[in-house]
Amino acid sequence: MAENPVIEARNLTKQFGALIAVDGISFSVFAGDVFGFLGPNGAGKTTTMKMIQCVSPKTAGTLTVLGMDTITHPRTIKAELGILPQEVNLDTDLTCRENLVTYARYFDIPRIEAGKRADELLSFVQLREKRDVHIDKLSGGMKRRLLLARALINHPKILILDEPTIGLDPQGRHLIWEKLKALQAAGNTIVLTTHYLEEAERLCNRLVIMDGGKILVEGSPGELISRYVGSDVVEADNTPEAVSCLEELREKFDIHGDMVQVFTDRPREVAKRLFETCNPGRVMVRRGSLEDVFLKLTGRVLRD
């Protein structure tokens, strides 16, 4: 790509005492990207976001946002970012609209303009009727939407979303996705972290999977699925017959508990043979997903 990246990290490292939270990662985000950071808990995603936001100083490496160093130009960079934090940190002493107007003031947006933007954004996130309601009276979904509105108040060049739909019900999640799709269509650059692989698959055009502070892979969701999983997945009950059948078929397969998984580009053939030659119990064919890639790369061990 000929254009300059809007965010560029080279060997970016963050250490907390003996713990290396981010271990020499490199990536580039370009204008118009929806760039995802995926990974289990403790992978270093949020730490990376905090370094991009200029609130956590890096230990080593280089990190530039909009061509500026995050250490030397925090004010100028932060003026161009819209931040949706993982933790709800709305101002509980204020109403919805006051939250937006007060936040706008931190960006030196004049009062009248701030009021105008606040009203527009409250409509955008469907909180217009709640404009004079105090924060403690809002549901979790409403708080997330208000956080999104707040992140947009300075018309940011880059949106940084840390777990934008965490803890939301399906309705709330779909509403946020819809809004993010609209922002993407309008040409915004979005960087997001998420645990929800479906979310990453829907929204991101490029993503990285992190684990243990390192980037394991980078690519578009489609690329990663075809590279690591193949187009389809056949799942069958874990019975000795099914396993011996698959061994005969010379298909590669994984066993997870009571299930056998075959990653394949010829799902019909595999399923047919399973049905015809052995007694497989249940068989299911589905398309490969980012979740398959994720579990394949980061394992199935529980993280805390």
Add this chain to the structure above:
Amino acid sequence: MTDRRDPDPGNNYILPRLSWSCLRVWQRNWDVFFKTYQVNFLPPFIEPLLYLVAIGFGLGLFIGEIDGIPYVKFIAPALLSISMMNTAFFECTYSSYVRMYYQKTFDAIVATPLSIDDVISGELLWGATRSFIYSSVMLLVFTLFGVVSLPSSLLVIPFSFLAGLLFACIAMCFTAITPSIDALNYPSFLFITPMFLFSGTFFPLSILPSLVQQLAIIFLPLTQLVIVTRSFTLADLSPLVPYSIAWIGIVTLIFFILSTCLMRRRLIV
């Protein structure tokens, strides 16, 4: 185009970088204060009334005069000084801690162009402003009761801002190092309460042993406030006033720098 920066940005122990942006933080606290002004303006009206009646006129009846001054006029400046101390100190300990730790207001603000230094200096200015507001209201009540001299007492108004800033800066140091909100009770009981009694507030320092007297004059912040305020409300300048004002200025500066450094250490990770 470069931001103002220091030579070693990773170092928490450098001088605070002041910018006008801190006024945005001050403004936020001001707005919230005046949203609930009915509650907030009650204490500075009620408190001095209670103390004046109970201690000034009640207890004062038995005491009569101290150094030729009616007791109620002796304690009026002490009550003003205590109010400056308390409003600033409790604003920048408990209230700041709630904003920092529970409400995550500081985190939200540093995600905007403002820095930690802006947040802390804004909070300190607000603590000082609150002292200024309370003292001004109290002074009005005292004036109506005729227990303070005019016009010299008007000097209490600007002085309350400086005095408030002193206690705001001291308070912010405790807030920066406290492990929990409960641990803030220690400075309240071990630092504020003894000072409340032994700073020449309700009886003159001169009746204490001379060593204790000297320690109070050298070390206790509230003593300085009482010396200055009493000089203003009695229209009788103590020779210690220049010393006390210089003391307040220097100690405020030291604790301002210290509080910013300690807060950076706590919040920048």
